Amino acid sequence: MMIILNAILVLVILINLFALGTSRMKALIHAAAFQGVLLGFLPPLVVKDVGTVPLLMAVMTIVLKGIVIPNMLLKALRDAQVKREVEPLIGFMPSILLGAIATAVALALAGHLAPAHSPLGLLVIPTSISMLCTGFLLLTTRVKAVTQVIGFLLLENGIFVFGLLLLSAIPYLVELGVLLDLFVGIFVISIIIHHINRAFASQDTRRLSSLKG
Amino acid sequence: MDVLALILVCPVAAVLAALIPSNRWRPWILPAAAVVHLSLVALILLSGGVGVKVKPGPTTRDGFVATTLVIPPHALVIPPHAGAPSVERVVPADTGGIVLSDWLGLDPPGRVVLLLVSMLFVACAFYTVGYLRDHMDHLNRVFCVCFLAFLGAMTLVICTNNLGLMWVAMEATTLSSAPLIYFKHTQTSIEATWKYLLLCSVGIALALLGSFFVAYAAILHGLTPSLKLADLLRQAPKMDKRWLEAGFVLLLVGYGTKMGLAPMHSWLPDAHGESPSPVSAMFSGALISTAFLMVMRSQHILYVAGDGAYASRLLILLGLLSMAFAAIFMVGQKDLKRMLAYSSVEHMGILALGLGVGGIALLGAMLHVLTNGFTKGSLFLSVGNIDRAYGSKTIPEVRGAVRRLPLSGMVFLLGFLAITGSPPFGPFISELIILYGTFMAERFLIAAIFLALLLVIFIGMGRTVLAATQGSVPASGRKSHFRDGLLSGLPVLACLLIVLLLGLYIPPPVWGLLHHAANYLEVKP
Numbered sequence: 001m002m003i004i005l006n007a008i009l010v011l012v013i014l015i016n017l018f019a020l021g022t023s024r025m026k027a028l029i030h031a032a033a034f035q036g037v038l039l040g041f042l043p044p045l046v047v048k049d050v051g052t053v054p055l056l057m058a059v060m061t062i063v064l065k066g067i068v069i070p071n072m073l074l075k076a077l078r079d080a081q082v083k084r085e086v087e088p089l090i091g092f093m094p095s096i097l098l099g100a101i102a103t104a105v106a107l108a109l110a111g112h113l114a115p116a117h118s119p120l121g122l123l124v125i126p127t128s129i130s131m132l133c134t135g136f137l138l139l140t141t142r143v144k145a146v147t148q149v150i151g152f153l154l155l156e157n158g159i160f161v162f163g164l165l166l167l168s169a170i171p172y173l174v175e176l177g178v179l180l181d182l183f184v185g186i187f188v189i190s191i192i193i194h195h196i197n198r199a200f201a202s203q204d205t206r207r208l209s210s211l212k213g
Numbered sequence: 214m215d216v217l218a219l220i221l222v223c224p225v226a227a228v229l230a231a232l233i234p235s236n237r238w239r240p241w242i243l244p245a246a247a248v249v250h251l252s253l254v255a256l257i258l259l260s261g262g263v264g265v266k267v268k269p270g271p272t273t274r275d276g277f278v279a280t281t282l283v284i285p286p287h288a289l290v291i292p293p294h295a296g297a298p299s300v301e302r303v304v305p306a307d308t309g310g311i312v313l314s315d316w317l318g319l320d321p322p323g324r325v326v327l328l329l330v331s332m333l334f335v336a337c338a339f340y341t342v343g344y345l346r347d348h349m350d351h352l353n354r355v356f357c358v359c360f361l362a363f364l365g366a367m368t369l370v371i372c373t374n375n376l377g378l379m380w381v382a383m384e385a386t387t388l389s390s391a392p393l394i395y396f397k398h399t400q401t402s403i404e405a406t407w408k409y410l411l412l413c414s415v416g417i418a419l420a421l422l423g424s425f426f427v428a429y430a431a432i433l434h435g436l437t438p439s440l441k442l443a444d445l446l447r448q449a450p451k452m453d454k455r456w457l458e459a460g461f462v463l464l465l466v467g468y469g470t471k472m473g474l475a476p477m478h479s480w481l482p483d484a485h486g487e488s489p490s491p492v493s494a495m496f497s498g499a500l501i502s503t504a505f506l507m508v509m510r511s512q513h514i515l516y517v518a519g520d521g522a523y524a525s526r527l528l529i530l531l532g533l534l535s536m537a538f539a540a541i542f543m544v545g546q547k548d549l550k551r552m553l554a555y556s557s558v559e560h561m562g563i564l565a566l567g568l569g570v571g572g573i574a575l576l577g578a579m580l581h582v583l584t585n586g587f588t589k590g591s592l593f594l595s596v597g598n599i600d601r602a603y604g605s606k607t608i609p610e611v612r613g614a615v616r617r618l619p620l621s622g623m624v625f626l627l628g629f630l631a632i633t634g635s636p637p638f639g640p641f642i643s644e645l646i647i648l649y650g651t652f653m654a655e656r657f658l659i660a661a662i663f664l665a666l667l668l669v670i671f672i673g674m675g676r677t678v679l680a681a682t683q684g685s686v687p688a689s690g691r692k693s694h695f696r697d698g699l700l701s702g703l704p705v706l707a708c709l710l711i712v713l714l715l716g717l718y719i720p721p722p723v724w725g726l727l728h729h730a731a732n733y734l735e736v737k738p
Contacts, residue, residue, distance in 0.1 A: 132422070139415060145407070152415055159422045162429075169428050169438035170377055173316075177381030178421065184388050185414055192391070192407055199400050208404040211483045 005045045005120075008038050009127045012161070013103055016134040019154065020095040023084045025146055029073050032150050032157075036065025039160055046120065046164050053172055061160075064179055069153065069186050076146055076190045080203045089141040102133035124164050131158030145193045145203045149186065156182055215260070216317045216372050219253045222246055223365025230357040239357050240345045243338035246361055247331075250368070254331040258324055258726070318374035320442070321733040325579055325726055326506045327371045329586040330499040332711070334364050336704035337491040340594050343700030344491055347601060348396075355392050362389035363495070367503050376424045377440040379507060380417065383471065386500060387413045394488040405480075405487035412480040413471055420467025420507070426460030427452075427514060442510060449518035457518055464511040465527060472504035474531045474565060475538035478558045482542070485554035486606075490597025493550060497557045497593055498586035505564050505582065512568060513734050521571070528569030529659060535562030536666040544673035549596050549606045552677050553589070556632055559670055560585045566663065567647040568734075574650025576731040577643050583723075584639030584715050588632045591708035595625040598705065599681070602695040608677060613686040620697040622682050624705050629678040631712050633671040639715030 015035045022028055040062035044050050088095070106126035113125045131154055138151025160178075163170055193203065200207045226246035233239040319327070341360065345353045366389055369382035387410065395406045427445060428438045430452040439445065449457070470477040481501075485493045508528075515524040539559035546552040560581070567578025598621035599614050600606040614622035631638030634645075644667070651660040695701075714720075719727075 139411075148411060152411065152418070155415065155418055159418060159425065162422060162425050165432065166425055166428050166438050166440075169431075169440055171375070171440070174375065174377030174381060174440065177378065181381055181384040181388065185384065185410070188388050188391055189410055189414075192395070192403065192410060195395070195398075195403050196407060199403055205407070208407055210401055211404055211408075211486070 001045055005042065006123055008041060008045075009123050009161075012038055012157075013127055013130050016103070016130055016154065017096050017099050019150070020099045020134060020137060021092050023086075023092060025077055025082060025085060025144065026074070028085075028147065028150055029070050029077070032073075032153050033066050033070035035154070035157060036069070037062050039065060039157055042161070042164055043167060047167055057172060057175055060176075060179060064183050065153075065157070069183065072186055072190045073146055073149065076193045079194055080146075080197045082144060082146070082203050085142055085144050085147050087143065089143075090137070095137055095141065098137060099130070099134050103130040106130055106133075120165060124161060128158045128162040131155070131161060134158075143204055143206050145196060145205050148205065149189055149193070153182075153186070215253060215257045216319060219250065219257065220317070220365065220368055220372055222250050222253065223361050223368060227358045227361040227365065230361060231354060236349065236353055237346075239353060240342045243341050243357060243360060244335070246364075247335040247338035250364065251331045251335050254327055257319070258328060258722075315441070316375055316378060317372055318443075319372055320374070320510070321726070321730040322506055322509050322579070323371045325582055325730045326502050327368070328723075328726070329502055329583055330364070330367050330371065333495065333498045333586055333590045333708075336590055336594070336708050337494050339700055340494075340597070340704040341489075341491045343698060344489060344597065344601075346700075347695075351396065351398075356396055359389050359392045360492070360495075363393065363500075365389075367499060370503050371506060374442045375440050376427070376442060376445065376510075377421075379510075380421045380424055383420070383468070383504070383507065384414065384417050386503070387417060387471070390492070390496070390500070393492045394484050396489050396492070397487070399487075402487040405483035409480045409484040412477075416467050416470025416477060418467070419463045419470075423460045423463030423465075423467055423511070426456050426463060427511075430454075430456035430460060442514075445514050446517050449514050452518060454518070454520060457515060458520060458523055461511055461515045461520075461524060462527070465508060465524075465531070468504045468507040468511065469531060469565075472501045472508060472565075473535075473558050473561050475535040475558060475562070478535065478538065478561075481558060482551045482554040485557065485593075486548060486551040490550075490593050490600065493553075493597075494590045494593035497553065497589040501557060501561055502582050502586050505561065505568075508565070509568060509734060516734070525569040525571060528565045529656075532562040532564070532566030532569055533659070533662055533666070535559065535565065536663070536670070540666050540669045540673065543670055543677075546673070546677055547607045549599065549608070549611065549677065549681060550593070552674060553592050553596060556592075556670070556674065557589060559666075560589075560632070563644065563647065563663075566659070567650070570647070570651050570654050570656060570659070571735060572650050573653055574647045575734060576727060577646030577648075577650055579727040579730045580646060580715070580719070581640065581643035583727075584643045584712060585632070587708045587711045587715070588628055588638070588640055591624055591705050591712065592628040592632060594701075594705045594708065595621040595628060598695070598697065598701050599625065601701075602693055603690045604693055605689075608680045610687065610689060611681045612684045612690065614682045617686045617690055618695075618697055620702045621705055624709050626678065626682045627709060628712075629674060631709070631716075633674060634667060637713065637716045639712045642716055642719075 012035055015031050019028055019031050040058045043054055044058050047054055106129035110122050110126045135151045135155030135158060139148050142148055226242055230239055230242045363386060366382050366385035370379050373379055391406050391410050394409060395402050428440055431438045431448050433453040434451055436448050473481040485496055512524045536559050539555040543552055543555045564578050564581055567574045598618055599611055602618050603611045605611055631640055634641050648660060
């Protein structure tokens with residue numbers, strides 16, 4: 001079980017680096033979708049006795065993060081007819097480098113962050129931190145609305161991974177609520193993106209700067 | 214059971230609002246739901262007993278003591294046994310495998326905020342009916358449904374005892390209120406909505422991580438992790454300090470974003486400025502107070518863990534920073550609603566400061582939650598009337614508001630005096646208690662900065678407000694036929710009267726509520 005878990009987590013980290021390096025927004029959305037599907041497999045691997053409720057939650061995670069949300073974003077992309085991220089504040093190669101450094105630092109510190117007796121925390125905490133950093137980088141250095149939303153998605157995924165350590169403490173109602181909030185959030189955001197497109201004829205969030213002072 | 218009914222009022226009303234076909238009659242569901250909500254809140258606060266009954270003795274005199282400026286310290290400190298009677302209100306009901314008492318509970322600070330949210334919504338709901346009548350060309354179905362969902366989400370934040378569910382509900386407030394900002398469908402309102410959604414969602418996401426960190430702090434020391442507030446408070450002293458502190462920082466940044474603390478406040482002026490006035494009033498009075506409740510709960514966990522000094526330092530720093538930011542942006546501000554929004558940043562700073570200093574200042578902060586909330590209600594609603602009369606919310610288009618709208622203009626002027634801490638209004642008393650508490654805690658430098666910033670803000674805000682209310686009405690201001698009416702005037706007046714009442718005489722039940730809340734936050738269970 002631990003081997004599969006670790007393999008998935010490594011894959012998740014690789015997806016992060018890919019997300020930081022690509023300028024093609026479709027590829028970015030597909031990467032986020034793939035990550036969402038992978039995340040769905042994690043909770044059943046961690047809990048000891050897999051009942052129907054955890055399985056149901058896993059399926060819901062896969063459906064929402066892997067299919068529904070990416071499709072909403074793809075639709076927003078089609079409406080706007082944007083294909084590429086342009087002029088990021090930090091270039092693609094430097095972004096990958098920053099992401100890699102953050103991951104390396106998190107891995108190096110893992111021994112200090114996780115208790116010695118918990119093998120789970122050793123890879124889960126650094127992965128989570130790596131994902132949070134990736135999300136923040138995308139949120140702050142990219143200018144297209146959809147890319148920023150994906151940054152937010154990766155950030156939420158990072159929190160989801162940290163939640164693996166607390167599966168017994170987080171009631172399913174809360175987990176369901178978090179998923180629902182994410183879904184509704186992206187839904188509302190994609191509506192607003194649609195309106196941004198119509199009003200500004202662009203998805204460039206730099207144009208949203210008339211409110212000042 | 215009452216709490217459950219309270220939470221269910223809003224979804225039921227929202228469904229009804231969605232079903233009513235008439236654009237003209239639909240808004241009336243808002244005041245109807247508001248009145249039911251308020252009566253249930255009154256029922257809960259009166260029947261619960263916790264926090265309502267005032268102990269006989271010196272504490273009952275506090276209402277007068279505070280107003281006569283002689284505040285004997287012993288009168289403001291309740292003996293420990295009087296406080297924190299029972300942390301959770303047990304709701305003995307069991308439906309479908311989910312035990313309600315596992316989820317619902319009302320802590321003493323929650324009671325104060327609940328009272329504010331409910332009363333303010335009543336005023337805003339009646340006002341909204343008139344407001345939507347003036348905007349008949351807009352379909353208001355989404356607006357009504359979202360406004361009710363917004364109230365429901367805030368109620369849930371206040372009434373639940375699970376840190377996870379609080380987060381879910383808090384994020385729900387963001388999502389349900391975003392369409393409210395976008396009601397006017399202008400370019401600037403899209404911009405405000407986008408910033409609000411993204412900044413608050415990201416900020417709140419950090420708060421979720423913070424909640425997880427706090428729960429994880431228990432695992433490290435071999436305790437059973439839990440997200441229930443009562444469990445966390447019980448286990449806090451034994452938890453891992455580093456993770457607890459990291460969790461608190463994330464919670465403070467997360468809920469601080471929602472609360473509008475500088476430097477995470479940048480969404481607030483845009484959202485407050487662009488949304489319809491009743492929504493601004495709810496944002497500024499109720500929503501950010503609810504976020505402050507979450508900060509109070511987070512601080513409480515750290516305080517119980519014996520790490521209160523760490524939380525205090527951060528809170529005081531952010532509090533003063535917020536006041537400074539607000540002061541800078543308020544001087545020379547031309548837009549009346551943005552000016553009020555920065556005033557909200559300022560007052561959230563004052564609340565954080567009061568919480569950080571603790572002791573008597575914390576009691577002042579609890580009172581300030583109420584006084585600031587109602588004053589902001591009267592200010593935003595009166596500016597809403599000014600906006601409707603002049604078709605603008607900026608000077609120099611707005612001039613002579615007192616002549617153009619005798620009631621709203623006057624309330625706006627008096628509301629300005631109130632919010633900047635002039636007697637005899639409520640904020641004067643609450644700010645005075647906070648200041649007194651700061652002196653009592655021997656934080657003289659902080660008190661000095663606090664006073665200096667209040668002065669700068671008074672001058673900065675005064676210039677704008679006086680320019681808007683005094684002088685003669687420009688020709689452009691006479692075009693619309695808007696006059697103060699029953700639906701637009703009465704809510705404004707009611708809010709101001711409450712502020713005046715809180716400044717002159719605080720009813721003993723309210724005083725008891727505040728005492729218990731402040732006391733609860735400083736008692737280790």
